[in-house]
Amino acid sequence: MSRLVMKFGGTSVADLERIRRVARLVAAEKAAGHDVAVVVSAMAGKTNELVAWTDGAGPAGAGLTPSDDEYDVVVASGEQVTAGLLAMTLRNMGLNARSWMGWQIPIIADDAHGRARIDDIPPEKLAAAMDSGEIAVIAGFQGVTRDGRIATLGRGGSDTSAVAIAAAVGGACDIYTDVDGVYTTDPRIESKARKLAKVSYEEMLEMASLGAKVLQTRSVELAMAYHVPVRVLSSFVEPGEAPGPGFEHLGTIVCDEEEIVEKRIVSGVAYSRDEAKISLFGLPDHPGVSSSIFGALADANVNVDMIVQSHARTADTANMEFTVGKRDAARAVEIVRTVQKEVGFDDVQVNEDVAKVSVIGVGMRSHAGVAKSMFSALAEKGVNIQVISTSEIKISVLIDAAYTELAVRALHAAYELDQL
Amino acid sequence: MSRLVMKFGGTSVADLERIRRVARLVAAEKAAGHDVAVVVSAMAGKTNELVAWTDGAGPAGAGLTPSDDEYDVVVASGEQVTAGLLAMTLRNMGLNARSWMGWQIPIIADDAHGRARIDDIPPEKLAAAMDSGEIAVIAGFQGVTRDGRIATLGRGGSDTSAVAIAAAVGGACDIYTDVDGVYTTDPRIESKARKLAKVSYEEMLEMASLGAKVLQTRSVELAMAYHVPVRVLSSFVEPGEAPGPGFEHLGTIVCDEEEIVEKRIVSGVAYSRDEAKISLFGLPDHPGVSSSIFGALADANVNVDMIVQSHARTADTANMEFTVGKRDAARAVEIVRTVQKEVGFDDVQVNEDVAKVSVIGVGMRSHAGVAKSMFSALAEKGVNIQVISTSEIKISVLIDAAYTELAVRALHAAYELDQL
Numbered sequence: 001m002s003r004l005v006m007k008f009g010g011t012s013v014a015d016l017e018r019i020r021r022v023a024r025l026v027a028a029e030k031a032a033g034h035d036v037a038v039v040v041s042a043m044a045g046k047t048n049e050l051v052a053w054t055d056g057a058g059p060a061g062a063g064l065t066p067s068d069d070e071y072d073v074v075v076a077s078g079e080q081v082t083a084g085l086l087a088m089t090l091r092n093m094g095l096n097a098r099s100w101m102g103w104q105i106p107i108i109a110d111d112a113h114g115r116a117r118i119d120d121i122p123p124e125k126l127a128a129a130m131d132s133g134e135i136a137v138i139a140g141f142q143g144v145t146r147d148g149r150i151a152t153l154g155r156g157g158s159d160t161s162a163v164a165i166a167a168a169v170g171g172a173c174d175i176y177t178d179v180d181g182v183y184t185t186d187p188r189i190e191s192k193a194r195k196l197a198k199v200s201y202e203e204m205l206e207m208a209s210l211g212a213k214v215l216q217t218r219s220v221e222l223a224m225a226y227h228v229p230v231r232v233l234s235s236f237v238e239p240g241e242a243p244g245p246g247f248e249h250l251g252t253i254v255c256d257e258e259e260i261v262e263k264r265i266v267s268g269v270a271y272s273r274d275e276a277k278i279s280l281f282g283l284p285d286h287p288g289v290s291s292s293i294f295g296a297l298a299d300a301n302v303n304v305d306m307i308v309q310s311h312a313r314t315a316d317t318a319n320m321e322f323t324v325g326k327r328d329a330a331r332a333v334e335i336v337r338t339v340q341k342e343v344g345f346d347d348v349q350v351n352e353d354v355a356k357v358s359v360i361g362v363g364m365r366s367h368a369g370v371a372k373s374m375f376s377a378l379a380e381k382g383v384n385i386q387v388i389s390t391s392e393i394k395i396s397v398l399i400d401a402a403y404t405e406l407a408v409r410a411l412h413a414a415y416e417l418d419q420l
Numbered sequence: 421m422s423r424l425v426m427k428f429g430g431t432s433v434a435d436l437e438r439i440r441r442v443a444r445l446v447a448a449e450k451a452a453g454h455d456v457a458v459v460v461s462a463m464a465g466k467t468n469e470l471v472a473w474t475d476g477a478g479p480a481g482a483g484l485t486p487s488d489d490e491y492d493v494v495v496a497s498g499e500q501v502t503a504g505l506l507a508m509t510l511r512n513m514g515l516n517a518r519s520w521m522g523w524q525i526p527i528i529a530d531d532a533h534g535r536a537r538i539d540d541i542p543p544e545k546l547a548a549a550m551d552s553g554e555i556a557v558i559a560g561f562q563g564v565t566r567d568g569r570i571a572t573l574g575r576g577g578s579d580t581s582a583v584a585i586a587a588a589v590g591g592a593c594d595i596y597t598d599v600d601g602v603y604t605t606d607p608r609i610e611s612k613a614r615k616l617a618k619v620s621y622e623e624m625l626e627m628a629s630l631g632a633k634v635l636q637t638r639s640v641e642l643a644m645a646y647h648v649p650v651r652v653l654s655s656f657v658e659p660g661e662a663p664g665p666g667f668e669h670l671g672t673i674v675c676d677e678e679e680i681v682e683k684r685i686v687s688g689v690a691y692s693r694d695e696a697k698i699s700l701f702g703l704p705d706h707p708g709v710s711s712s713i714f715g716a717l718a719d720a721n722v723n724v725d726m727i728v729q730s731h732a733r734t735a736d737t738a739n740m741e742f743t744v745g746k747r748d749a750a751r752a753v754e755i756v757r758t759v760q761k762e763v764g765f766d767d768v769q770v771n772e773d774v775a776k777v778s779v780i781g782v783g784m785r786s787h788a789g790v791a792k793s794m795f796s797a798l799a800e801k802g803v804n805i806q807v808i809s810t811s812e813i814k815i816s817v818l819i820d821a822a823y824t825e826l827a828v829r830a831l832h833a834a835y836e837l838d839q840l
Contacts, residue, residue: 016473016476016477019477050501053436054504054505054508056436057436057439057505057506057508057509057512058508058512068508068511069518070504070505070507070508070511070518072504073500073501073503073504073507073521074500074501074504074508077497077498077500077501077504078497080493080494080496080497080500081470081473081493083493084490084491084492084493084494084497085474085477085490086477087490087493088474088477088478088488088490088491088494089477091490092477092478098489098490099493101493101570103523104569
């Protein structure tokens with residue numbers, strides 16, 4: 001019997017009717033011959049309610065205190081409720097099921113409360129339960145520290161719970177979500193977007209971090225490290241709709257690059273409007289300038305993404321542009337101003353009307369010319385490129401935000417992604 | 421340093437403002453020199469919401485399934501939330517506090533889910549935390565079974581949690597509730613009712629089981645068994661209102677009889693309108709009749725309270741009257757009818773317009789004449805007595821429900837309870 005971990009997010013378990021739908025999907029996979037564990041999030045809205053209470057109980061005006069161990073005690077209760085309700089519903093359908101909290105398995109986490117990382121999942125108890133035919137219904141998002149306190153993994157942590165459990169018990173992981181797979185680009189922008197049958201971990205990581213909000217980044221990293229096959233599929237499928245006894249033909253599989261026989265040069269076009277560009281003018285051209293600026297930003301935990309430096313034609317000074325997350329932009333400008341005297345640049349400007357558009361594909365490793373066709377396609381449509389950055393399997397450009405859709409569609413066509 | 425367990429029910433922690441009030445009370449007792457543990461219920465209304473969900477997830481139409489271990493997983497989450505929020509609030513006031521779930525202490529319970537009994541509370545961890553000056557905030561109503569499942573103690577179980585914890589760590593137990601103590605009778609009926617400074621466990625047990633809903637019966641039994649001094653007081657006191665540094669002069673202390681110096685013959689008058697009287701007519705007068713009837717009721721878990729049998733003057737048959745809880749009345753009649761043929765009685769009638777009025781006092785043990793003065797006081801007011809039952813420290817009479825208030829006031833005056 002193969003082991004399968006199924007994960008359902010908050011909207012999939014938002015009320016009793018949806019929990020019954022989830023129970024039917026679980027029953028279908030059980031009937032198809034899998035030993036099943038199910039990881040559930042809190043019912044949609046519940047986590048927000050709990051967080052609001054901790055807000056009120058925490059220091060006045062300080063807002064969230066997610067590093068507090070007591071925050072975790074309150075917030076982790078949401079998943080506990082869903083796990084109990086789903087186990088009851090499965091039993092009511094005549095199936096053998098029980099719920100598991102993080103401390104019962106145990107899912108051992110570090111004590112970085114509110115954003116804890118999973119250290120270890122001893123698989124014995126869970127594997128024994130699954131082998132006995134019992135469906136294990138697991139509260140996602142939570143673990144237990146080595147000194148017995150409840151710890152939560154941060155938002156989206158249930159994806160990570162599911163992948164880690166699949167790694168521990170040696171099974172596959174199906175992530176049920178509100179989309180039916182990973183697409184070549186956002187179908188809301190390009191109606192010709194196609195669903196990918198398979199995508200590699202590396203590509204998925206780039207897509208996740210570039211704004212395709214299908215899977216949480218940490219869960220993909222974990223899946224890659226432990227070679228857990230992950231499938232993304234829609235929780236709105238009904239058992240009867242599947243072509244086989246299970247759902248093998250649905251969704252997108254995220255797997256090792258080696259398991260993808262026909263490698264495409266480009267697998268997808270991603271975009272993000274969450275960036276802001278910061279420009280510094282009149283920088284003195286001597287060593288230590290970059291280090292002063294980016295050191296100050298790093299000390300303040302501001303993540304810098306793209307960086308480009310250019311020399312002014314006529315003077316002995318340089319200009320520099322870099323991008324940060326939009327919500328960090330104001331703070332980044334403030335920090336940069338604190339080192340203005342020391343560094344000695346003329347001016348700083350911020351531009352929030354930018355978008356990052358990227359093409360991603362493992363095939364780039366062995367194919368030249370990908371960048372060239374990207375720049376031509378954008379030039380043809382009159383899209384000006386402000387900043388460029390590349391990795392082994394990705395090329396990103398920063399452009400005027402108004403051109404986002406145009407650029408995405410142009411690149412989707414240029415790489416013939418509608419021809420899959 | 422003396423150890424003190426403070427318990428707050430659902431209405432006392434119904435929202436963040438009330439949780440802050442509770443935190444101030446806890447801070448005052450801490451400042452008064454106690455090592456403090458706090459036991460909390462779920463926020464008022466939360467348990468009902470959770471129970472409603474389990475209702476929906478359980479067998480269709482079957483209503484509550486409180487014997488289900490998964491019911492406990494869902495319902496126990498309510499106390500977890502309150503414990504975390506109160507711990508956060510205390511920390512925010514600069515105090516050292518942490519929450520404890522049943523499984524963390526552990527509070528070891530049997531596996532009668534939904535109505536579990538506490539088997540054991542190893543005191544080491546909790547006592548060490550309290551001794552270190554940390555306020556222990558404990559989720560009431562819950563324990564953990566020996567195989568690591570969550571178990572709840574049933575409604576009102578937080579009182580039991582609090583007393584059991586006080587017994588385990590060797591401390592006193594203050595139960596904060598919506599009344600400010602135990603009264604000689606219900607002040608809504610008799611405005612001259614006086615608050616008792618002290619009442620014995622035995623008296624409190626009789627009062628609790630007779631309808632004075634101040635303390636849960638099991639918590640009083642436990643306090644008696646382990647000699648835990650329990651105090652009942654109002655959670656609506658403000659720290660500034662107390663005469664001393666703590667709240668020593670407030671509420672009613674429930675304690676061993678020996679600690680009450682001036683024993684009153686009668687301490688209080690209790691009443692209950694939750695009874696129904698069932699009358700059987702024309703019973704054959706031979707052995708085995710009672711056994712058939714009450715055996716059948718016991719098999720169906722119907723609790724019978726008062727019983728009286730009388731012989732008809734002119735025939736060879738008897739009549740029998742007994743009382744059951746009102747909600748069991750219809751079922752009791754049904755059960756009695758199933759043995760009618762076998763037993764051979766003529767008729768069965770049920771009367772729900774009855775009330776049980778009782779006088780309670782440990783002084784009865786050494787004083788004769790209590791019953792006589794009770795019956796005279798009722799006769800003077802024209803109250804007819806239908807059934808009588810007595811224990812060592814209690815006399816109860818069943819009367820027409822319309823006379824309840826009259827009877828309570830007459831007895832309160834007859835024993836001079838307004839003269840305390």
